[in-house]
């Protein structure tokens with residue numbers, strides 16, 4: 001690893017997601033300007049008025065605009081029907097000026113996300129969460145990779161965290177984060193040996209202490225303590241819990257940074273990278289759909 005990276009008080013490399021997200025936004029903006037500012041459009045769909053979801057969707061749109069893209073936003077009240085949501089998504093699927101579609105999850109109680117996601121063709125599925133996109137990921141076919149686990153991989157690449165031959169532990173097995181993270185870490189070329197831990201895993205401390213790379217995506221505030229971490233390990237915190245003091249990760253940052261070799265801050269780590277990767281996927285979508293040249 002290079003030594004010029006910012007470090008925590010305890011000497012761990014700070015895996016700065018805000019900084020890498022800014023680099024990604026600037027790169028996309030330059031690339032699109034170089035292509036004569038073609039229309040690249042990300043559409044977001046929000047059902048119901050959940051406040052955190054509204055904030056995330058707003059951040060995604062703002063960054064898309066900073067990167068030189070257009071954004072479209074569809075807001076559907078909680079009183080709407082399942083058919084209304086499906087009709088709104090179908091309209092975006094049919095619109096040739098829309099390249100990426102993101103349906104903010106979870107949907108409010110009473111809505112079934114599966115038939116909604118099933119409408120989105122793999123090219124426009126910039127979240128990488130549909131059945132077909134997940135199938136492509138497993139089969140090694142071209143398609144969009146889920147943004148949060150992809151962002152974790154990008155942070156490790158950028159900061160020189162080695163993966164080949166290393167032991168990785170992923171805490172959490174959701175289709176949004178944990179499962180695709182397992183696949184990405186175990187891919188040929190990445191070559192980590194991966195363990196998937198979850199709420200039924202006994203001996204969490206011992207399992208986590210095996211990890212050279214620890215990805216925490218359980219949504220349990222500060223569950224990862226210094227005891228869970230092998231000295232020198234890279235620790236990537238995906239969990240987000242809300243407290244009066246603000247947002248809190250799955251990792252007890254103050255204690256763990258003294259033991260880890262590299263660590264993400266929270267906020268400012270994996271969250272911004274989720275958005276950076278969403279924008280990259282949207283550019284790739286525009287390319288797949290022929291809106292920008294294949295070589296660019």
Ligand SMILES: NC(=O)C1=CN([C@@H]2O[C@H](COP(=O)(O)OP(=O)(O)OC[C@H]3O[C@@H](n4cnc5c(N)ncnc54)[C@H](OP(=O)(O)O)[C@@H]3O)[C@@H](O)[C@H]2O)C=CC1
Nearest residue numbers: 148172173174177198199217218219238239240270271274
């Ligand atoms: N930073 C970002 O960009 C993003 C952050 N998030 C955040 O990441 C977290 C996880 O999200 P998501 O995957 O959707 O959540 P889910 O609730 O779908 O999944 C949580 C997973 O963690 C496991 N788990 C829960 N408690 C424990 C525990 N005490 N020990 C070990 N494993 C446990 C669960 O196990 P089991 O399967 O047995 O129930 C489950 O597999 C949330 O806090 C979410 O807000 C999500 C997406 C993006």
Ligand SMILES: Nc1nc(=O)c2c([nH]1)NC[C@@H]1CN(c3ccc(C(=O)N[C@@H](CCC(=O)O)C(=O)O)cc3)C=[N+]21
Nearest residue numbers: 056103104105106127147247267268269270271272274
């Ligand atoms: N279809 C779908 N795709 C998603 O990608 C998706 C989703 N649904 N549902 C919810 C989760 C959550 N998520 C985050 C995105 C950005 C930050 C982020 O940028 N957080 C900032 C801080 C934000 C704050 O201060 O609240 C940070 O970590 O620095 C966090 C979390 C995407 N998700």
